[in-house]
Amino acid sequence: MQLNDKRRALSAATLTLLGGAPAAGHASVLDGNGNWDIDTAVLVYSESDSRVQLVEPVIKGTLNLGGERYLTTKLVLDTLTGASPNGATPASHPQTFTGPSGGSNYTVAAFETPLDDTFKDTRVQGSVDYLFPTSPNGKLGFGLNASSEYDFLSVGANARYAHDFFQHNTTLSAGVSFESDQIDPVGGAPVALSIMPPNAGDGEQEEDDQEGRERSSSESKTVTDLIVGWTQVISPRSLMQVNYSLSVASGYQTDPYKLLSVVGSDGEPLRYIYEGRPDSRNKQALYGRYKRLMFDRDVFDISYRFMTDDWGIDSHTVDLTYRWYFSQNHYLEPHLRWYNQTAADFYHVALYDGQETQVDYASADPRLSELDGMTLGLKVGSAWRNSGNWSARLELYQQQYQDTGIPPEAAQGLSKFDLQPDLTAVMLTLGYRFKW
């Protein structure tokens, strides 16, 4: 029985298609009676200080149509609540901000990081993918996906091709993906770098900025991704992969709900402006991975990614797992992930009085600042059981920000505030996978 499965799976080890829904390849490895491989999971993500809380269930089903043809469907649901930094700096006095809808204000206590607690979102995402052989050595895959939130709609399509060489020891693959997004910000998209109207909480929605420019109700962007990859079997127990990817985004990439404080030399806010980001962004990434069976039992997996973009962000990511089988059917898997990025050229903690008229773009989004991320995790799970396999993974994620983007004229005044408090999140994933 195992022999048969292994024969059928010969190509699976190398023929991994790149891209969105590449999973079907190893469905053939699993034994069982059904034609469906059902993979389910729920993620609970919780940030400290009552910031973002997320619950995300996923169900994915791969139907084996025979002849190495697979149809995969996936459904994801996100429920987000909690508070998110609005980009403004703390102040020595309480600060009041206009909520995105214009009708709700929120007040932040003195010396506290301004968090927008009106943050709430539900997202539904679905995808369909079809994978089939074009020759004994070639496989082609097509995918469609759509994602919807109350202020965001995304549709996309992708195609991937992989070809095996040298008795399935080498696989070259290429993929292209296209995505079209529509963004409908609550209250309209504010004009970049325009002043947030003070006390708009009287129920009157602000339609124009100070210079009479109208807020647009809808914005859009497109993202085109290209990826090429080389997968190589090194030995009967190890393989490696090298990928290069290019992502070209064009259109609205500003966060319509994020602000910047314009401060005086004392570091206190004079006014708030809406952020603005460039309309185009090109990202390139080089990714390398190595995977090895150890002691004929455990699996060692390490990857590294370098990414660079034309916003000035360079990042390094190292990801390491070791799956240790402590019994025939159960494993423990420690996980370590380290991440570092430089800040975007237009990242500013705050702007100095008048600076907002001298810059084309500005954002105080901490995700665009210089930061280090560290994830430590442990997964426990079952394997090799025909009835189905479960897993549970608990992880701690920490972000530490470097002090960048502080206007020198206000550095002294701002030094009394904790401008970028560290972020800590706990993540729990429970999974169950079975044949049906």
Place this chain on the structure above:
Amino acid sequence: MKMRYPIAALLVATLLGGCSSWGAKPWQRGALARPDMQLDADPVQAGLDDHIYFSKEASSGGRGFGGGGCGCN
């Protein structure tokens, strides 16, 4: 400058030469066929991870197509 290309050619030749001794014969594929040795051994978890890190960091891509389809405010 002219030396660059011969050196590059030598490097490629060495690499390809190295590759020819790489690999596994069809009857040596038992380990590589294990589900946990696949590069996409846990695609659902990988998708969740991509979503988290795409939302909290400024990077995406590499492993597959860049994380998208999410406003991630």
